Amino acid sequence: MAEPPPRREPAPLRHLAGITDTTLAVLTLVFFVTVALATGVRNPWDGTIPLGLFLGGLLLVRRRWPMTVLLLSVAGVFAYHLTGHWPPAGWIWPAAVAYFTAATTPRVRWVAAVGVAQLAYSAFDARFIIDRNLTRYVIHVVGEGVLLALLIAAGLTYAAALRWRERLRETDRRAHAAEERLRVSHEVHDVIAHTLAVVGVQLNVAADVLEEDPEEAAAALRVAKDVRNRAMADLRSLITVLRDGPEVTAPQADLASLDLLIADARAGGLDVRLDENGDRTDVPAVTAIAVHRIVQESLANTLKHAGAGSATVTIGYRPHAITVEVVDDGRGVPDGAEIAEGHGLAGMRERVSALGGALTAGPVPGGGFAVRAELPVAGSTA
Numbered sequence: 001m002a003e004p005p006p007r008r009e010p011a012p013l014r015h016l017a018g019i020t021d022t023t024l025a026v027l028t029l030v031f032f033v034t035v036a037l038a039t040g041v042r043n044p045w046d047g048t049i050p051l052g053l054f055l056g057g058l059l060l061v062r063r064r065w066p067m068t069v070l071l072l073s074v075a076g077v078f079a080y081h082l083t084g085h086w087p088p089a090g091w092i093w094p095a096a097v098a099y100f101t102a103a104t105t106p107r108v109r110w111v112a113a114v115g116v117a118q119l120a121y122s123a124f125d126a127r128f129i130i131d132r133n134l135t136r137y138v139i140h141v142v143g144e145g146v147l148l149a150l151l152i153a154a155g156l157t158y159a160a161a162l163r164w165r166e167r168l169r170e171t172d173r174r175a176h177a178a179e180e181r182l183r184v185s186h187e188v189h190d191v192i193a194h195t196l197a198v199v200g201v202q203l204n205v206a207a208d209v210l211e212e213d214p215e216e217a218a219a220a221l222r223v224a225k226d227v228r229n230r231a232m233a234d235l236r237s238l239i240t241v242l243r244d245g246p247e248v249t250a251p252q253a254d255l256a257s258l259d260l261l262i263a264d265a266r267a268g269g270l271d272v273r274l275d276e277n278g279d280r281t282d283v284p285a286v287t288a289i290a291v292h293r294i295v296q297e298s299l300a301n302t303l304k305h306a307g308a309g310s311a312t313v314t315i316g317y318r319p320h321a322i323t324v325e326v327v328d329d330g331r332g333v334p335d336g337a338e339i340a341e342g343h344g345l346a347g348m349r350e351r352v353s354a355l356g357g358a359l360t361a362g363p364v365p366g367g368g369f370a371v372r373a374e375l376p377v378a379g380s381t382a
Contacts, residue, residue: 017063024097025056032094051080055094062101070095070102070111074118081125091122092144096151103155104162111155115148199224201268201303223267255280255288258295262313265299270328271310272299278317287375290351291315291324294359297348298326298371307331308368320377321357327370348373 029052036048054076062069073095092099092115102111122144129137202224206217258274265272283291295313302308308330316323345361348371352359357375364370 021060021062025059028059028094028097029053029056047080047083051076051094055098059097062098066098066102066105067107067110070098070114073098074114077118078121090140090144090147091118092147092151096147099148099151100155100158103152104159108152108156112152115152119144119148199227201270202227205269223264227264227267254285254292255283258292258313258315261292261296261299265303265311268303270299270303270308273310273312275312275314276317277315280315280317283317283322284377287322287355287377290355290357290373290375291322293351294324294348294371294373295326297345301345302326302328302330302369305330318377322375322377324373324375325370327364327368329368331367331369345371 029049032052032055033044033048036044041048055073058069058072058076077091077094099111099115102108105111119141123141126137126140129140202220205220206224209220210217262272262274280288295315299311299313302311308328311326311328314323314325314327348361349359352373352375355375357373359371359373361371362369
């Protein structure tokens with residue numbers, strides 16, 4: 001019966017398991033010798049202590065070779081009896097820990113077979129008690145059987161609990177992977193939207209001035225190429241996450257790249273002013289990513305849809321919250337018309353809501369459109 005290789009546990013768990021096994025080994029030795037002395041053994045060094053040491057020592061490797069430990073434990077009890085000793089207080093309990101451990105493995109049927117065989121021999125060997133005390137014989141046999149059943153049932157229950165815990169861990173891992181993939185999909189959308197907006201504007205500029213000013217057209221194409229190259233690098237990293245799983249870290253935007261966003265928007269013909277109040281250096285990473293994506297998506301929407309000539313990005317860094325406001329002077333939304341929330345605006349709202357913040361978007365008096373968000377700083381107290 002080849003036994004499956006044991007799964008490698010983390011170091012703290014291995015240390016705890018070692019302490020547990022050593023404790024069980026000592027208790028087995030002490031309990032076995034104590035019961036033997038209580039049942040009339042005169043010289044414990046004549047077989048009793050050696051068997052206790054043998055049974056306890058086997059428990060030190062019970063996790064690695066559970067079936068081997070069980071078979072050797074049962075063999076030790078038989079050898080003890082065949083050398084003229086009566087097993088103190090029964091046959092099953094000296095190997096109780098070995099039975100329990102083996103019952104946690106897939107070979108539980110073999111465990112039951114070994115136990116039944118040992119019970120059958122015990123019942124046969126104790127037959128001389130029938131004539132003198134039938135009740136004692138019945139209690140002996142039934143008690144041994146009940147103990148065996150309890151040990152196997154306990155092992156099965158423990159194994160089922162371990163499998164259930166592992167399923168919960170797997171469910172958590174899959175949920176985390178799904179969340180990561182959803183986050184990456186948002187990142188992909190933001191990168192593509194920003195890139196298409198800037199590249200589209202630059203291509204229009206190049207097409208309009210190609211004959212009149214070839215140098216300006218070439219400059220616009222160079223800007224489009226640079227933006228495209230950066231986007232391709234980001235997308236390759238993001239696709240790697242989707243292909244290889246959440247263990248791979250996706251590229252994370254940060255506040256340091258805000259200047260690059262503003263430069264791209266300016267290259268697209270939008271006059272952008274960045275106004276930052278406070279210190280950006282202490283902003284947590286998750287909040288910084290959200291701020292970056294809000295500004296990126298807002299400017300991309302302005303370039304694509306608003307027909308604006310200028311935009312103002314205002315960011316306030318406060319101890320307990322970050323405020324972001326992006327206002328343009330574009331067409332805005334006609335009075336009474338509903339705001340169409342595309343994937344970009346919906347993604348911003350989801351991102352802000354996940355951090356416990358609030359986002360509003362709508363027209364401003366006098367024309368234009370504004371996106372405003374307030375993000376609580378993680379770990380702060382209001």
